[in-house]
Every structure is written in C-alpha cells, then in structure tokens.
Amino acid sequence: xxxxxxxxxxxxxxxxxxxxxxxxxxxxxxxxxxxxxxxxxxxxxxxxxxxxxxxxxxxxxxxxxxxxxxxxxxxxxxxxxxxxxxxxxxxxxxxxxxxxxxxxxxxxxxx
Amino acid sequence: xxxxxxxxxxxxxxxxxxxxxxxxxxxxxxxxxxxxxxxxxxxxxxxxxxxxxxxxxxxxxxxxxxxxxxxxxxxxxxxxxxxxxxxxxxxxxxxxxxxxxxxxxxxxxxxxx
Numbered sequence: 001x002x003x004x005x006x007x008x009x010x011x012x013x014x015x016x017x018x019x020x021x022x023x024x025x026x027x028x029x030x031x032x033x034x035x036x037x038x039x040x041x042x043x044x045x046x047x048x049x050x051x052x053x054x055x056x057x058x059x060x061x062x063x064x065x066x067x068x069x070x071x072x073x074x075x076x077x078x079x080x081x082x083x084x085x086x087x088x089x090x091x092x093x094x095x096x097x098x099x100x101x102x103x104x105x106x107x108x109x110x111x
Numbered sequence: 112x113x114x115x116x117x118x119x120x121x122x123x124x125x126x127x128x129x130x131x132x133x134x135x136x137x138x139x140x141x142x143x144x145x146x147x148x149x150x151x152x153x154x155x156x157x158x159x160x161x162x163x164x165x166x167x168x169x170x171x172x173x174x175x176x177x178x179x180x181x182x183x184x185x186x187x188x189x190x191x192x193x194x195x196x197x198x199x200x201x202x203x204x205x206x207x208x209x210x211x212x213x214x215x216x217x218x219x220x221x222x223x224x
Contacts, residue, residue, distance in 0.1 A: 042216035099144050101151035
C-alpha cells in the first residue's frame with residue numbers, strides 16, 4: 001500500500017457541486033498539506049495542518065475548506081466548484097526528516 | 112514572502128551533463144530541496160541541502176550557496192528516463208519550530224537521443 005493515498009484519482013464534476021477529495025497516510029506524520037498544480041504555475045499551497053487541532057490557510061485557500069479528521073486523514077472540500085478549480089491536487093505529509101511524501105494526485109475537472 | 116526562480120524548460124542530449132539552476136529570496140531559510148516529477152505523477156524527493164556545498168547522490172548532485180541564494184541540480188550521464196520536471200523548493204522557518212516548503216514553478220527537462 002502507498003504511504004499517502006488520495007481518492008478519487010480522477011473526477012469530473014459540474015459547476016456548483018460540492019466535492020470532497022480525501023487523503024490518508026500510514027506514515028504517522030503530524031504534518032499534512034494540500035497543494036494544487038496548474039501548468040506554468042507550479043505547486044501552490046491551499047491548506048496545511050500541523051496536528052489534528054491545527055488548520056492553517058495557505059497561499060490560495062479561497063473557495064476551499066479542509067477537515068483533519070484524525071492524524072492519518074486530511075480532506076479537502078470545494079463547497080461550490082467552479083471551472084478555474086480544474087487542476088491536479090496533491091496531498092503531502094512531512095515527518096521529522098527532510099522532505100515531503102506526496103500522494104499520487106487527484107485530477108479534478110469542473111465543467 | 113518567498114521568490115523562487117528556475118528556468119522554464121531545458122533540452123539536453125542523452126549521455127550528457129545538464130545543470131538546472133535555482134535562485135531564491137526568502138526569510139528564515141531552513142533548507143533547499145529538489146524534486147523530480149514525471150508528467151501526471153507525484154513529485155519524488157531527489158536531494159536536500161541545508162549547508163553550503165555539494166551533495167552527491169549517484170548521477171545527481173545538488174549545490175547550495177546560502178549567501179548567494181543559489182542552488183543547482185547537476186544530472187550526469189543523462190538517460191531518456193530523466194525527461195521530467197525538476198522542482199526547486201525552499202523550506203522556511205515560520206516560528207515556534209514549524210516550517211513550510213515553497214516550490215518553484217519547475218524546469219521541464221527534455222532529453223533527446
């Protein structure tokens with residue numbers, strides 16, 4: 001099993017719909033992150049959480065919300081999806097060592 | 112805030128050496144990372160520098176100069192499978208022992224025969 005699992009892998013949704021992207025990890029890390037990636041813009045931070053009771057906005061949090069249900073689970077919600085939220089979304093965890101471990105990504109298309 | 116610059120695209124020949132540069136401006140610098148990302152896939156960790164100098168790991172090496180706000184990733188003996196985007200990322204201390212990673216936009220490397 002992957003250390004960081006994202007579901008779904010691909011999703012097409014309509015404008016105005018609510019959608020949740022889920023992330024779970026088996027690494028036992030406290031720190032979790034949600035990024036979106038767009039061509040030419042790189043990875044941009046949406047929200048991050050340093051433990052279950054800690055939620056912080058990132059660079060581009062408008063239109064998104066998150067829930068840290070447990071140490072292992074960090075969900076990203078789009079309350080009312082819009083086309084410019086079409087992107088590749090990555091969840092990542094960070095341990096006490098150096099870098100981040102990324103999930104495989106969720107490709108979201110809003111039509 | 113942080114500002115990270117790296118070239119958008121590079122092309123190199125199989126078997127050759129390529130250097131991908133990254134310059135940054137940040138407060139609370141706490142390390143620089145390089146990630147490799149194949150199209151449509153997750154970024155994977157390549158290297159980490161926190162002190163000045165060169166870190167070598169097989170065909171890949173990474174260099175850091177903190178005074179110049181500069182790093183490079185050196186790829187030797189290029190292979191076709193090295194065609195990917197290479198992301199420079201800077202870790203900055205936010206305070207109270209917490210830190211955050213900010214990514215550059217990535218350099219798309221194409222390796223040609």
